[in-house]
Amino acid sequence: MGSKSDLAVMQDAADVLKELGVDYEISVVSAHRTPDRMFSYARAAADRGLKVIIAGAGGAAHLPGMVASLTHLPVIGVPVKSSNSIDGWDSILSILQMPNGIPVATVALNAAKNAGILAAQILSTGDETLVQNLIKFKEDLRKKVEESAADMGPQI
């Protein structure tokens, strides 16, 4: 993530990865304040064994796109609605509208949880245990909705 203040949002990614049984690391890498650190982090990622990178940032959010330019790994971008953001539009467009050749898999504003799930889905293309965990995760979502529907009882 681009700033320690993004942790309030990005923690959701870590939590859901733990729940789904995916190993991860978290760090602060700022495209604008630590460009060298970003370069070496992104360039070394594949060789260090990372498989997917989740990058969250706000405002003119260049971190996801620049990391994507520096690695062949899939990069997931989380637009963060930071305090200086214009309702989040700046983060969304800075991450989403990448030029042809360098995709960033963008999720909804502040949707770090979905970034974690998407990372697990990506890894599950080669990992049957993860497939089972994701299927169970979907089942749990379904059950919670059905329980809340049942709780409401017949409301006629």
Next chain:
Amino acid sequence: MGSKSDLAVMQDAADVLKELGVDYEISVVSAHRTPDRMFSYARAAADRGLKVIIAGAGGAAHLPGMVASLTHLPVIGVPVKSSNSIDGWDSILSILQMPNGIPVATVALNAAKNAGILAAQILSTGDETLVQNLIKFKEDLRKKVEESAADMGPQI
């Protein structure tokens, strides 16, 4: 894709997948006009051996999100700027702003090429040949820019 008219945009995904050496199939599945077809397509996808689904649609684009709700496979969404679209904002927000639990990996407006590259990146997490193809693809991008810079010569 949601309509045959989206093929003009979505063909780019097929072309880059071929270039990167990834097998694919293309079809028309409309969330709104053929909901049963969408259900059976999405539900059967994993068992048929599909690994990633790219869904492109315009306007109130529900295809990517609904497919994502019906499968545990990673789903990539391509917002298409169709003729009735409001500058593409409707497609972008309908695909991007998915609720927690059901991510769609969204790429830029009309960026079917990036959807294809992202699919290849996802598959490359378990396929070393694809890694090499992606590294070469990135190299080619770099060379083309450097050649166009060289073509301009010293412009001082």
Next chain:
Amino acid sequence: MGSKSDLAVMQDAADVLKELGVDYEISVVSAHRTPDRMFSYARAAADRGLKVIIAGAGGAAHLPGMVASLTHLPVIGVPVKSSNSIDGWDSILSILQMPNGIPVATVALNAAKNAGILAAQILSTGDETLVQNLIKFKEDLRKKVEESAADMGPQI
């Protein structure tokens, strides 16, 4: 409605339906988390005797449009400004911008009350008692404004 948390908004629809003398049921049906439940609910609606469906949802709100794709009944969509929404634009555009063939009768952001009134208007096309209730309802609106104008007295 797509989530139990939408009840704070959607209760207004129930209240005005009761006031206008229209029978109704309320339930939670999530397009993304319970797609099968949505399918069977929407497909069975007409045979169960439902005449109009009001669907409220936030963010990338696919519930109203998907229900409309699964039934020939008129479907009223209520864009809900949920916590993750981008000022409500995502809900509005996801519900309003349906493709040709599958309309959703969209009302204003959070305007569940208007959804209820519209449902009563639809049913009143075949129900003279409802016509009278709606005429009285309009009269009451008028009187309240005129009373508040009278309360202000001559302010010259």
Next chain:
Amino acid sequence: MGSKSDLAVMQDAADVLKELGVDYEISVVSAHRTPDRMFSYARAAADRGLKVIIAGAGGAAHLPGMVASLTHLPVIGVPVKSSNSIDGWDSILSILQMPNGIPVATVALNAAKNAGILAAQILSTGDETLVQNLIKFKEDLRKKVEESAADMGPQI
């Protein structure tokens, strides 16, 4: 419709109503240039036997909302992207964002066809023949998509 120039868009409503077997009349009624005509048209509509009103207008589109204030009939609003419009946003918001008490059933930008279908759905709540016509209409939509999918053949 608010202006004869809207006919290019609004003709789609007439065409689909004819296709679905619904009688209709078309006229030009401008909220701003012929307010008396609008008043008498809207006030007399129910007594003349009209069951649903479709109102299309562009820019600061007041026709649908004003007609809705003058009748208890359901009113469907079609935002028209006229030449002076700001990408259609003005028409959409002027029609959609009605205050509590006076709903307008808003359809997508320029979606006069959907307005016609919605009118038929509304009338079908008391007309079994129309129900059958709508079910057949949905079937035809489905078939056309499936044929275009079949036309593409296996594209693997």
Next chain:
Amino acid sequence: MGSKSDLAVMQDAADVLKELGVDYEISVVSAHRTPDRMFSYARAAADRGLKVIIAGAGGAAHLPGMVASLTHLPVIGVPVKSSNSIDGWDSILSILQMPNGIPVATVALNAAKNAGILAAQILSTGDETLVQNLIKFKEDLRKKVEESAADMGPQI
């Protein structure tokens, strides 16, 4: 104004009119809930001796435009950011984007004070006392800024 709740905003117009020495009346007239009252108010305004009408409303704000359609008097529109408004965009566009033939003199969001000043400027085209009051008003604005600049002292 369209609703008593708009008084919090619209009172500023009354206050500045009093300050500038312009007689006025205030009332509640809702385009949507009291269309007849609006018709008779706007139609009678010129004969009752009104010279300018200030109309404030929120959401799909039809009051200023409809009043303008019903009188030849100049009409000033104040977009009000009401609770249901989408950041005020709906009120602004519903009031500003009037079709050719029926202007509304629109001021900034919630700028009832400027509506009052503009009304005084309009009346001052035939009233020399008002001209002097407006010139003094402008002088006072200037002095207040210069005093606050002086208060800050040399900040070097």
Next chain:
Amino acid sequence: MGSKSDLAVMQDAADVLKELGVDYEISVVSAHRTPDRMFSYARAAADRGLKVIIAGAGGAAHLPGMVASLTHLPVIGVPVKSSNSIDGWDSILSILQMPNGIPVATVALNAAKNAGILAAQILSTGDETLVQNLIKFKEDLRKKVEESAADMGPQI
């Protein structure tokens, strides 16, 4: 107007003023390229006998607001959608959103015709002939709509 290229839009104001019997002058005054000219023009306007000023400009349109700051005359602003404009939003917001104390009577995007009518309405507050011209103008608008309605004939 701010630039000679705005004449294509602003000519409509001149034409309708001539039609309504109002004397006028047209000139090019750029806030940014000829600030001194703007200052002396706006400062001298009242003494030269001008009664209303119409200012049209595109992009970051400062002309209407700056002229309003320099005179006590009513100023009408016409947002012009120039070639560099972002869909007209920049012109609209730069003209409309004036601070308290300095109103600009803003009309719709490119609506120079409405600016001319509004100027005539302003002047008509002290000119009975203009009142009659405006009433006739409104009548003509009404008749044209009714004729186009009649032309369509019964379309049932």
Next chain:
Amino acid sequence: MGSKSDLAVMQDAADVLKELGVDYEISVVSAHRTPDRMFSYARAAADRGLKVIIAGAGGAAHLPGMVASLTHLPVIGVPVKSSNSIDGWDSILSILQMPNGIPVATVALNAAKNAGILAAQILSTGDETLVQNLIKFKEDLRKKVEESAADMGPQI
């Protein structure tokens, strides 16, 4: 700055200029309420020895552009999200979208700190001490990010 109330935002510019060792003065100059003061301030600036002007304003923010029209000095504009602003869009577009010939160096919404840094960068093109201060400033930014990364420790 255009109003004393902007000081809460603009103080950041002063603070960073002091930190970087750049002399400055602060004052209130309103384009709309004190146009003469603005004229004489901007016209005299270069002769008084000012090298760069930072102008912050909200709403229809004309101060930066008008100052730029009155001096050949580089002008930096700070869009301020004032209480009447529409999410800051009005300030941004009024400052950014200047016509060809009269640039304003615009920074992010409320980003007075960046305006100060940019002023220092501009002055550093002729001042080696400032270059060193800016290099140290960038180093400090880098270190703070790296420390916060180190604080988080290995989070795997």
Next chain:
Amino acid sequence: MGSKSDLAVMQDAADVLKELGVDYEISVVSAHRTPDRMFSYARAAADRGLKVIIAGAGGAAHLPGMVASLTHLPVIGVPVKSSNSIDGWDSILSILQMPNGIPVATVALNAAKNAGILAAQILSTGDETLVQNLIKFKEDLRKKVEESAADMGPQI
């Protein structure tokens, strides 16, 4: 600039720099396709004697901000409305909304000419000849407007 296709827009910067007597070089440096080239270009710029950098790019435009993160030189950003852009909003927000610490001096959409003028203004803070050239440039702008005003003659 980020791509050779941006030359159509960026040439204006070169032309005005030549007109103002400023030496320059032009090259293609893509943040996303040639990140190493961007790094070495930006890092070496100051030592090579460059004084100001103008960076133009479209879509998710990261070039200006990344260059600004890699050098202490002032960086001017030109948002380019490229073919894939969403009306230019993506380029504007990606360039403008930089975080505190790393400013980019942003000019209007496609306003490469203004970027050139701003660069000359920046350099003029230490170069009296450039000051004179800029004063003359402003004079020429003024004269052209006054000539076009004179061309129109008295239009009364």
